[in-house]
Amino acid sequence: MSARIRAGGLLAGALLSCATLLAACGEQSSAPRGTAPAITVGTALAADQTVTRSLLDMPRTLDPSLLTDIYGQAVTDDLFEGLTTLGPDGRMVPGVATSWETSADGKQWVFHLRPEARWSNGDPVTAADFLYAWHRTLDPKTGSEYAQALGIIVGAFAIATGHAPQDTLGASAPDAHTIRIALVSPTPYLLALLADSFMQPQHRTTIERYGDDWTRPEHMVSNGPFVLRELIIGDRITLAKNARYWNAAAVHPSRVVYYPLDQVAQVSRYLAGDIQYADEFPSEQFRYLKDSLGAQVQTTPLLAIDQLGFNLLRPPFATNRQLRLALTMALDREVLAAKVRQGAEFPAYTLVPPLPGYTPTLPDWASWSDARRHAEARRLYAAAGYSLEHPLRVQLDYDTSESSRDLFDAIAAMWRTNLGAEIEPYNEEFRVLLQDLRLHKSLLFSENWTGDYPDPYTFLQLYQSGFDQNFSGLSDPAVDAPLQSGTNEPDVAARYADFRRAEGRLNEEADYIPYLYRGARHLIKPYLKGWQLNVLDRIPSRYLYVLEHEGN
């Protein structure tokens, strides 16, 4: 049996790329439709199991201790394997560890490693390889930007900040295949962190022998399903199947090629059949690509929120809850998601994106009709002391590199229409905006945040007193107290209840304006199988396989 999938309208798709570019110059172009050959997909595996996929940018490094970008994480997910690893659906499954136990207070963990795990040079993977990697990440001399992520382990933060020696770390190896970890507080998301690059094992003799050059294809020794074959900065990264991987029999791809490409180039490469999986296409092409490619367009909400922040240390927002509430209620999130983002993103009424097991409390007004919501927003705006004659005039600072002008124009237009407020969107380069935010210079600003792990705390900490990225300057005991008790709570249900309380308080006080949950936007060929979209947007190559097909 075979399924025929029609990939029509490709001409228009590529023309749309031009149209997008033209639109940037203030011109418009219509997109005539054309046809392209259909793709016929069989049911047997293709002879060539090469998987070709794109990344939005070149990873800055493949050193698990040093990498900071999601592109590097995608590649190291293929090269290395932690104690846990990603299942096909993005949930954690046993990796090098076969099993683990945890103490009643959730702070002591013991992991048992599989004896058959091997490095790509044949050496056994042992507990010492993990401890070496963690110590290396924590060593200030290594200069790891993610060292603080290990701060959940007892002693780690003091080591990372140079206040304690390495041997004070609360992690030990009683034997070659056992690891004990002592945590500062119960951390239910530990199993997710263990699959991240900064907790993956590293091959000590290789690193000591080659120094910084150990990540080069000719030197790298890895323990994951693939090994590094080729790395050309700006062009491609090629991986080959690791025959010594303990579960090599379950890995289909013989080769994986990653291409770093911008969004427009990803679409043209995909349409030409040169890549099977495009990581991200321009959101303005969503509707069009969906119409022409159908099920090849795949989207899913990510662990990421687009929100607007208030400066809560200075007027006009610091003491004016009614004004903040009026502004958040006056936004039509459904319109932003469906029209401005063309359905590629999802309306957000609260801070934490959809997470398995966590049901946030939405504000009441989220379910109101537009008319009722707008009327209440106008009432609050007037009660806050503003009117058509005396409108709120504020600049909305946003980051040029991550956001687009049309979104903020739409938001400003909604405030103008629904309230009469005069908000002026103003774009700044990311690093310039970041500096302004750290100095609390900006009054109203855009803040996009991607969670580090699937747990509400990764978002809620943004509003905890003293947190470095608390750019609003909020310090509210009614938020801090439940956050504090939630992070010390070993029981997940009780922990989430605390977090719901903190989130509820933020919404009640309108301390911020959530508006969209970002979505992953992939193009996936009908003959590439084995993937499952997930909120982490991590799709390991090991689960992918290519079916026989005609046309591409």
Add this chain to the structure above:
Amino acid sequence: MVQFIVRRLAVAIPTLLVIATLAFALLHATPGGPFDTNRKMPAAILKSIEAQYHLDEPVWRQYLRYLGELAHGNLGPSFQYRNTSVNELIRVGFPVDLLVGGLALLAALLVGGSLGLTAAVRRHTAWDYLPMFAASLGVAVPVFVVAPLLILVFAVQLHWLPSGDWRWGELRYLVLPVTALALPYVAYVARMTRGAAIEVLTSPYIRMARAKGLPQATILLRHALRPVLMPLVSFLGPAFAGVLTGSIIVESVFGLPGIGRYFLVGALNRDYTLVVGITVLYGALIIAFNLLADLAYAWLDPRVRLRA
């Protein structure tokens, strides 16, 4: 002549020094540093990273250190690509730009020159109007429109050529990027050649040659070509630097591993050494090509005297 070259090269050194200094100062004056992320690092780690790159030193000392390294041809480590030096990035990326840019300019000269010359010889015929119309279009339509259109037709629709990527020694990966980069230059060269050729072909000495009964080919190649090339030469110097530096869009659309993209991304990421290194390289290229253009000018026109 030798004295001219030596003097020009002597002037080039302070020029490059000024370029390096300005680039260094501008980048360091821009808010934000290379290791700023929206997740703030503990001070000890940031300090350690900054020490690795000497960012903990006063700016004047960083500057002197940089100049010292530069004098030895060492452009320093890239801040953005950890464990990679700027020299290595340029060594890997620049040959790609050189090949694509060089071929694009060669194509522009051959195709544009022939079209322009034909148009001048057969003025006011279809041989004149059609190529000149196409040339106007070529100048007007930017490369970021031409490049995706080429991919659309030749890669997506016809499947004749790859839509991007790079393999050394494989011609098919070169065709589309070279064409996209060459098209505007073909147009420029065609229009310039036509204009120059018309002026030369109507000048008294060519009329004299015609009157003596010389064949058309001899008149064109022996008497008209050199003066026609004159304006092209002054155009080619900056143009060669232009194709090398201006290929950022072509690199991006076709995913070529050249250095143009580093320049852009490097500036956004405050990769000080990478951006200053590439700026100095581009500066050196522009100086070199201008010098070559001046030399070629003197060779083509005996009336030109080289004086530094």
